[in-house]
Amino acid sequence: MIDYIKGEIAELTPTSVTVETGGIGYLIHISLNTYTALSGQKSTKLFISEIIREDAHNLFGFYDKYERELFLLLISVSGIGANTARMILSSLNPQELVAVITSGNVDALKSVKGIGLKTAQRVIIDLKDKVKAEGVELNSLLASTVNPAGEEATAALVMLGFPQQASQKVVSKILKDSPESTVEEIIKTSLKML
Structure with missing residues (x-):
């Protein structure tokens, strides 16, 4: 892959x-x-x-991992293909899409070309919990993708055998508390927390 x-x-x-x-x-x-x-x-x-x-x-x-993560979630919904998912991500930026899904705003999704009422409802029902719970949370993913040290630290933790999701959450928490941390500092702190 x-x-x-x-x-x-x-x-x-x-x-x-x-x-x-x-x-x-x-x-x-x-x-x-x-x-x-x-x-x-x-x-x-x-x-x-x-x-x-x-x-x-x-x-x-x-352009970033966060948008790809949302794309993968969208295509996991029955009735949403790759081109429809791309259309949704072209109409709404990732932050807007997460806000629309978590708030249950069916009308905003229906405004996307090719999305009807039933499909919009299905997207919200299927993804509401995933967007909140699966580490696809806006702050955690954006923190690790905006900060290259965070991305590198997450990759290192995964190579050490820690789960991707848990690693991302810990790294984002560290970056939230001290955004200027180096890769080494992030990894050392993460190892104590995991």
Whole structure:
């Protein structure tokens, strides 16, 4: 499985980007949020979700892990495919989407092209608890993705055998208390807490 692709931006449109790395150009489908983040850049690192079907092998790319996590949650809902999930993430930024789901705002989801009343209700019912409980909580994921030291520390803890979710929560708590911590400090403190 591909976790991320890093390389030069060969072509960028509001719905896709071609990233060239190692002499290969990867066509990656993106949301408008990712498009906005990539505008004006020459190179990028996109977090990837591979959708492999009998008739297609598609790559969906996200500027940060948090947006990818929301994409994966959305496609886990019955009736929501990859393109519909991308449409939702193009219409609402990740923070707005989490707010819409946790507040149960069906009308905001219905405003997205291709989402009807039943689908909007299903998204809210299926994801309300997951968005709150599964470590997909806004602050924890944003803290570790905004701070590269946090991301590195989380990866190190996972390699040491600790669960990803627990590692992310501990690292975010440490970064919340002392945002200037180095990778080493974060790991040492985390080991005491895990």
